[in-house]
Amino acid sequence: MLEVQDLNKSFGTLQALKGLSLRVQPGEIFGFVGSNGAGKTTAMRIMLGVLSTDSGRVSWNGKEVDDDVRRKIGYMPEERGLYPKMQVGRQLEYFARLHGLGKAEATRATEQWTDRLGVAGRRNDNVQKLSLGNQQRVQLAAALVHDPIILVLDEPFSGLDPVAVDVMSQVLKDKAKSGVPVIFSSHQLDLVERLCDRVGIVSRGSIVAEGTIHELRNAGKPQIALAVSAGPDRVHAALASAGVKPQPDPLEGTSDAPSADGLTRVIVDAEEIDDQALLRAALSAGPVHEFAPRRPHLADLFKDVVVAAQPEEPTQKGRRGIFGRRKDTAR
Known part of the structure; x- marks a missing residue:
């Protein structure tokens, strides 16, 4: 079981996570939903060890997640973590080797997942030559190529056409059936409602509603x-x-x-x-x-609980960096 306990994280004066906790059981698909800036990506990066936490704990089967466990996690970032000028096949083999697979195993896994995700014919193409949808398929292959024990996916369905959505949905279902806990974030609430065993709605760094779709829809x-x-x-x-x-x-x-x-x-x-x-x-x-x-559908519940969770406070202008963006921002 993947367990996140009481995570707190601040960036300067902004508290991005406020006691965020959740559990994802083996074989369960958990939908992680919230508005932009709610803290979903920050929480995922802490699970991966990309960010440190101010306080709180991330554990796998009762033990704190260490580097050995992190190597076995499949992670798909929202911004593509691919080398644009590197061939698809070579890149996936490289990622597999980084996770500890031998050369022959890495080649077999690359062929398996490019076949499954419909990009086998693009193995010799550089990533930058692919459409955004095919880049997204390759990004998912990179998360799967080392046969992960946990899947953490940030907006995996972004930019996909309906056929690709169906392919990716089936992959997530199959991984869950094999016992892998799957957690993914998405703004496509119809997909979350269709795929997920349980859902956590995040607002201002905290889980404000959690349960099965049935439980959430009957709570209103x-x-x-x-x-x-x-x-x-x-x-x-x-x-x-x-x-x-x-x-x-x-x-x-x-x-x-x-x-x-x-x-x-x-x-x-x-x-x-x-x-x-x-x-x-x-x-x-x-x-x-x-x-x-x-x-009510999940979209209605989302609006209700997120609005209810917003405290009334005066609007403040945040500090801006040299490119005009707020410095105190979280995702």
């Missing part, structure tokens, strides 16, 4: 989805008369106009009104074609 307020054959104004007025303020259905994007099928779709917090009273109010506007409990 109960909601009811409505689809009424009437115009939005009529539906809103009918529900308002019952003391209910509907919300746009996120799957439709807006409730200001009926959808192509002539239905107005809205979401109502079920705590605000008895379901039968709600149904009667909806029927007073027009025929009801949908009336069902709705569980």
